[in-house]
Amino acid sequence: MKDLFINDSSTIYLNSGTESKTIKSTLEEIYSNNKNYEINPTYYFVDAYQKLWHTQKEIAHFFNDNPKNYFLRTNVTEVFNQFILGYDLNDNDEILTTNLEYQAIVNVLKYKTMQSKATLREFDFPTRDSISTDEILTLIKKEIGPKTKMLVISHVFTGSGLVAPICQIAEITNSKGIILVVDGAHSCGALKVDFENFKNVDFFAGNFHKWMMGPKGTAFGRVHPKHHEKLKPLMAGWTTFETDSPFDTFGEGHRFATKMMPLGTQNFNQYLGIKSTINFWKAHGENSIRKKLNELTQFAYDIIIENTKLKSLFPKEKSLQGPLITFVLPMRSENEGYNLMKRIFLENKLQIASTKIKGVWHLRVSPHIYNDQEEIVHASKILAKI
Ligand SMILES: Cc1ncc(COP(=O)(O)O)c(C=O)c1O
Numbered sequence: 001m002k003d004l005f006i007n008d009s010s011t012i013y014l015n016s017g018t019e020s021k022t023i024k025s026t027l028e029e030i031y032s033n034n035k036n037y038e039i040n041p042t043y044y045f046v047d048a049y050q051k052l053w054h055t056q057k058e059i060a061h062f063f064n065d066n067p068k069n070y071f072l073r074t075n076v077t078e079v080f081n082q083f084i085l086g087y088d089l090n091d092n093d094e095i096l097t098t099n100l101e102y103q104a105i106v107n108v109l110k111y112k113t114m115q116s117k118a119t120l121r122e123f124d125f126p127t128r129d130s131i132s133t134d135e136i137l138t139l140i141k142k143e144i145g146p147k148t149k150m151l152v153i154s155h156v157f158t159g160s161g162l163v164a165p166i167c168q169i170a171e172i173t174n175s176k177g178i179i180l181v182v183d184g185a186h187s188c189g190a191l192k193v194d195f196e197n198f199k200n201v202d203f204f205a206g207n208f209h210k211w212m213m214g215p216k217g218t219a220f221g222r223v224h225p226k227h228h229e230k231l232k233p234l235m236a237g238w239t240t241f242e243t244d245s246p247f248d249t250f251g252e253g254h255r256f257a258t259k260m261m262p263l264g265t266q267n268f269n270q271y272l273g274i275k276s277t278i279n280f281w282k283a284h285g286e287n288s289i290r291k292k293l294n295e296l297t298q299f300a301y302d303i304i305i306e307n308t309k310l311k312s313l314f315p316k317e318k319s320l321q322g323p324l325i326t327f328v329l330p331m332r333s334e335n336e337g338y339n340l341m342k343r344i345f346l347e348n349k350l351q352i353a354s355t356k357i358k359g360v361w362h363l364r365v366s367p368h369i370y371n372d373q374e375e376i377v378h379a380s381k382i383l384a385k386i
Helices: 024-039 041-062 074-086 103-115 133-143 167-174 255-259 274-284 284-306 339-348 373-385
Strands: 068-073 094-098 120-122 149-155 177-182 203-207 218-225 325-328 351-358 360-365
Touching: 024 041, 024 274, 068 074, 074 103, 074 177, 074 203, 074 218, 074 351, 094 103, 103 120, 133 167, 149 167, 167 177, 218 274, 274 284, 284 325, 284 373, 339 351, 339 360, 339 373
Parallel strands: 094 120, 094 149, 149 177, 177 203
Antiparallel strands: 068 218, 203 218, 325 360, 351 360
């Protein structure tokens, strides 16, 4: 697997949770498309509309879904802006969220409360490794109040790495008429994402530049058809109203898909590269890629605990385990905060993440299929030394 990615023998990359390496064949596809673009930029750009739609169809097919429910953006932060700021809430409607969400997403929610009379409430979500699915569902039922209109929750929490039981949570919100917005930044690739199973999720944001190992700067929003009318595009352009040629080659007449597409003159080649990423997943098999990822994650967990004696937040319950392993830092490292990650890299050529959970810095490790056991053992010794 290693030679399917770009490596340098001295660097150990164990932070796929921030960004994964992009598959080499996907990089090559983008590079070759960029070269073709330069031969006749006008023709290439106009022609790219239908290629982009074709890519959107491939994406939807991969997630067992309909392409008209999707829109493409550069990253999950942009997708969330579209979801939250583009959806009108009534005065005093409450947005409920946990205190473990990614700060950029929390800021989008706060921004919403500045632009409307909606309110925001965060509830405490445990980080104990002994937490169970039942406990999570009971907690969510308890926290939903009479004013709650929207629940925003991560599928995989960036800090603790816990995988939230989204299908069961969606059943609860659906039965209470609450809009469920899922931050799936860490889902696609690491977990099976199938919208036949997620049919009660209202809004889902996912990306390709983390666990899918796709092009950098590619993400999608998935919107349940019942919200297509109500979601207002944040920006207007050629496709906002009924569209003419050449823009009508995107979307096959689906108004939602066309009004939400990326606007104006831009290079679509990052998005077009997603097709090659999906082909990689099909060729190697989703299940076998995930099996290797899970084995490496478990291996990293075991060996780092053994060599460092650090305590981890990695959940004990199997169904709550994801691709991220977070460790509690000793006090002196904790005080170093974000700089710890930089120092570890500069001194040891080992890339891990510093991550803040409830105001306290932790250390996060996240291997992917381009890693091997030997480098993980080496990384665990570096961490032990530090
Ligand atoms: C849980 C979570 N949500 C959202 C994001 C933001 O993703 P992006 O940088 O693609 O906008 C991240 C990024 O790490 C994340 O971990």
